[in-house]
Amino acid sequence: MLSERDFSKLSSSLAVGFELDGIVGTLAHIMTAHLIRPEDSSRLRAAKGLLEQIRRGERWLDSGKFDRHSAQAALAFDRAASVLAMPSPTPADFDRAMSKLEKTINILLAGRLPSDEETQEARLFYGRLARRVLQESHRVASVPTHGERPTVATWTQAPSGGTT
Amino acid sequence: MDTSAKWRNHVVQAQIDRCLAFEDHIVSLRRREYAHALPPAILDFLDRASLHVRRRLRRLRGDPDFNALSDSEAQTQISRYLDFYQWMYVAASLVERVGAGDGLVELYMPLRRILTRALGETDILLLPIPSVNYSLLAVGDGLRIVSKTVGLPEAALGVLGGQVYAVGFPGLQSGHFLGQCLLGHEAGHAMYDPLGLDNVLLPLIQKDEERLEELARSIATGMPADMRIGEVQIRASLATAITTAVERWVMEIACDTIGYALFGPAFVLSALQFLPLLGPLDDSTDEYPPNRMRLHLLFNLLDDSGLRYPRVRAFLRAWRDVASFDKIEWSIPWHELAGESIMSASAEISSATLENVEAKLGVFDYRGQVDYIDQLVERMRQGVPPNEVVTGGTPVTASLPCIMNAGWFSMFSVLQATMREHQWTEREAKDRMNRLVAKAVELGEVQTRWQEVQ
Numbered sequence: 129m130l131s132e133r134d135f136s137k138l139s140s141s142l143a144v145g146f147e148l149d150g151i152v153g154t155l156a157h158i159m160t161a162h163l164i165r166p167e168d169s170s171r172l173r174a175a176k177g178l179l180e181q182i183r184r185g186e187r188w189l190d191s192g193k194f195d196r197h198s199a200q201a202a203l204a205f206d207r208a209a210s211v212l213a214m215p216s217p218t219p220a221d222f223d224r225a226m227s228k229l230e231k232t233i234n235i236l237l238a239g240r241l242p243s244d245e246e247t248q249e250a251r252l253f254y255g256r257l258a259r260r261v262l263q264e265s266h267r268v269a270s271v272p273t274h275g276e277r278p279t280v281a282t283w284t285q286a287p288s289g290g291t292t
Numbered sequence: 293m294d295t296s297a298k299w300r301n302h303v304v305q306a307q308i309d310r311c312l313a314f315e316d317h318i319v320s321l322r323r324r325e326y327a328h329a330l331p332p333a334i335l336d337f338l339d340r341a342s343l344h345v346r347r348r349l350r351r352l353r354g355d356p357d358f359n360a361l362s363d364s365e366a367q368t369q370i371s372r373y374l375d376f377y378q379w380m381y382v383a384a385s386l387v388e389r390v391g392a393g394d395g396l397v398e399l400y401m402p403l404r405r406i407l408t409r410a411l412g413e414t415d416i417l418l419l420p421i422p423s424v425n426y427s428l429l430a431v432g433d434g435l436r437i438v439s440k441t442v443g444l445p446e447a448a449l450g451v452l453g454g455q456v457y458a459v460g461f462p463g464l465q466s467g468h469f470l471g472q473c474l475l476g477h478e479a480g481h482a483m484y485d486p487l488g489l490d491n492v493l494l495p496l497i498q499k500d501e502e503r504l505e506e507l508a509r510s511i512a513t514g515m516p517a518d519m520r521i522g523e524v525q526i527r528a529s530l531a532t533a534i535t536t537a538v539e540r541w542v543m544e545i546a547c548d549t550i551g552y553a554l555f556g557p558a559f560v561l562s563a564l565q566f567l568p569l570l571g572p573l574d575d576s577t578d579e580y581p582p583n584r585m586r587l588h589l590l591f592n593l594l595d596d597s598g599l600r601y602p603r604v605r606a607f608l609r610a611w612r613d614v615a616s617f618d619k620i621e622w623s624i625p626w627h628e629l630a631g632e633s634i635m636s637a638s639a640e641i642s643s644a645t646l647e648n649v650e651a652k653l654g655v656f657d658y659r660g661q662v663d664y665i666d667q668l669v670e671r672m673r674q675g676v677p678p679n680e681v682v683t684g685g686t687p688v689t690a691s692l693p694c695i696m697n698a699g700w701f702s703m704f705s706v707l708q709a710t711m712r713e714h715q716w717t718e719r720e721a722k723d724r725m726n727r728l729v730a731k732a733v734e735l736g737e738v739q740t741r742w743q744e745v746q
Binding site: 135136138139140141142143145146147149150152153154156157159160161185186188189190192193194195196198199201202203205206208209210212215216217218219221222255258259262265266269 | 355356357358360361362364365368369371372375376378379382429430433434437438440441442490491494495497499501504505508522523524525527528529530531532534535536538539
């Protein structure tokens, strides 16, 4: 049985993961069909919400306070920093990348189509985030009991915890 | 190379087959008899969820969004269903555990009563777990999040849409009844979010910006150049580590405070017996503060000046000295930072927590019950369950915290005499005393319910 913490972590990463999958699917469809459907707007709003959360996390060290949202925002920032397609971004690089994504999503929300390159960049970003969240939930789901690490090898996992 | 439609069909079908296997598992679990209404309700929900997800998977084949995905995007999305399946399997395993081993049945109603008073109608499952630890799983919350995520209607939750918790306790320690005061901490976890304690407590913590900046700089400077970890990643990781630690530690400390509010000194004695066994006192994780810090804060709450039992007082005095925050040897710099920030606000955290709990449940007033508890200890000395005290011919039913405190005080002050009198080993005597206390809780519950229907 997963611990309480792991169960709720898995519940919330499933929620975030399915949301990200929906965003990626929407962006993929927009790129293929070159149109925005009315039903895309809720997913695009979710995409914007995620960017806002990342921005709150980005600002936390400088000006943030502790509240019930700070850990979630910091985690969103951490995920975003880890999936940016650049080896070691400076804060200015990060800011530029986020601004570009914000611009793309805002154009889509206004019902217009950005360039294919811009949509592709957004799709890649959300796709990597979706994958990172999947890796997190795999890690949680593969811990078999209350925080104990597996002591026997399973089909895909060595006793050390590394994968074979 | 793009994945072929054939491959996509294959993996989608494999996930559908998993759901079908899961539904077979539910059928076998349904054949069992349950004395409790929750397990069948959980099984019904999981069955509906599996069916819903299976339909959703089937629709993927004609879904234009899914068909527009690249190979790796499609793999990610399909794999998500594997985690969903694992989640459902864990939820089903709760039901499998119902009735396994000793279930601390005496505590079911008292604990449920406490939570219902604090949160409105609440139901619980008390489950032994194969671990030396306690846990509280907000089953209702988990099911709500996931059912919303996969697009199930709210009505699918049925009775599970309310407050439902699975409370895990160390299966092998169920015989140590007195130690179960720690369930007060788990009750705290159940109350923490619904009472909005995070909203009240987290803003009390001040961030030490200067030291945080200094820490971020020192991590960056100490990083080997070929690690290629940039400033942004360092800041992101540090922000996550600090905010997670503060959020989690404040919750753990508040839940300890709630445990103390419910059980008074008995909670501290239970914690002193349990926490030092979990590992070195100064070990900390992103999720748990060092146990020395938790004990220090419990001693800040404990007013033991009214305690009449010299052995209990001597025991607590010795531990008070060990459990000093200043003695903590920190091994993780951001944990030290989190610990110090929380310590600075610890008085406010305790009083705000107690204030909230007081409004809902009242706080156990040990000092106001000293004489009454003494009489319960006397019953323990005589080998009688301490479920009531008869004053002037009228029996006054003992509350759960009074029974537990009387039990703990007896363990210190009556144990030796009991061993001598009955020629019992220490283990036998402790076992008998724990059983007396369990019996008292059971009898106290019978009396309470009898009084309710009078």
